[in-house]
């Protein structure tokens with residue numbers, strides 16, 4: 660039997676049963692086991708982990724645990740000064756592009772509303788989601804812990820909340836993204852970029868065919884999605900979305916871009 664002591668820090672404790680949270684836990688197991696396998700056997704997805712110290716030295720996930728080891732496990736965004744040690748990734752998780760699990764449709768649309776690059780499609784399997792996350796270096800957001808435990812997933816965040824407003828706040832706060840919000844710059848439907856569509860431009864007239872005549876009569880400011888061609892304007896839907904953005908208390912730069920937008 661191997662006997663080790665392990666401690667998880669900050670939000671990684673959410674994955675543990677109450678009696679094992681925020682304290683040293685003694686674990687005994689037979690046979691050789693890697694750090695990754697040990698951590699996940701305790702219910703914590705490795706995608707949430709950014710730093711592992713064994714007896715005070717940083718190690719990677721493949722390190723084989725030795726009898727008597729003391730292991731400390733830190734989450735991705737723990738604000739420790741860990742620069743002198745080896746992080747488990749070659750680059751920090753600051754590239755805020757996402758791929759979302761099929762169950763998070765509302766969250767996908769909300770993050771696009773806030774200007775984030777979100778790859779979302781219905782009917783994707785776990786293997787495909789994991790593969791996209793790794794290949795395109797997108798942060799995988801999911802409420803499926805087992806999906807985050809797939810070996811190839813490097814960047815993953817377990818969305819703890821179930822209500823949409825709480826999910827958005829959870830993602831923004833845990834990834835420290837409130838300063839990166841750029842509302843109404845991205846198409847909610849397809850993730851394309853929004854472009855201004857000047858009313859006197861040659862491309863405007865055909866594009867407005869899809870706009871109700873009642874709106875064309877009063878609206879002088881339109882935007883179009885680069886991806887799907889959808890035209891946006893500041894209709895009643897816009898006011899509701901603007902309130903959603905304002906409720907997030909975003910910084911001034913984000914509010915300025917909100918003023919530019921339509922629909």
Ligand SMILES: [Zn+2]
Nearest residue numbers: 846849884887
């Ligand atoms: Zn679009």
